[in-house]
Amino acid sequence: MLRRILITFFGLLVILQIMKNSFISSGWPATLIMAFVLTFVNATLRPLMHIFSLPFTLITLGLFAFVVNAICFQLAAWLAGPGFSINGFGAALWGSLLLSLVTTLVDRITRDKHRS
Numbered sequence: 001m002l003r004r005i006l007i008t009f010f011g012l013l014v015i016l017q018i019m020k021n022s023f024i025s026s027g028w029p030a031t032l033i034m035a036f037v038l039t040f041v042n043a044t045l046r047p048l049m050h051i052f053s054l055p056f057t058l059i060t061l062g063l064f065a066f067v068v069n070a071i072c073f074q075l076a077a078w079l080a081g082p083g084f085s086i087n088g089f090g091a092a093l094w095g096s097l098l099l100s101l102v103t104t105l106v107d108r109i110t111r112d113k114h115r116s
Helices: 002-018 028-052 054-059 064-080 089-110
Strands: 023-025 084-086
Touching: 002 023, 002 028, 002 089, 023 028, 028 054, 028 064, 028 084, 054 064, 064 084, 064 089, 084 089
Parallel strands: none
Antiparallel strands: 023 084
16 A cells, blocks of 8 residues: 555656646645545545446446546545645646556556566
8 A cells, every 4th residue: 555655746846847737736745645545535536436437337338437537636635735726627637647657657667577
């Protein structure tokens, strides 16, 4: 869990540099809180949201999953408090896509080679 939080923290730092006008953080402590909250939301609420939105996901051939991820991203920013904010749903959508890409790359690079 700590590894996941640190990878998410790194991904959020990358997003803050790439999308400077869409994401606002009051500093690294607020970003670390956001990483913790986002990891918690992704582990608990996101699977439930995917289950409940399954009909929409099937109708849209999987594209609604991106909307669910963006909603979870915005929810986590709201729960993290005023230190981290996202300017709109479009920014949350692109930010969640970019965060997924960055965290997947970092996870693959840092994964233990002996673990299956």
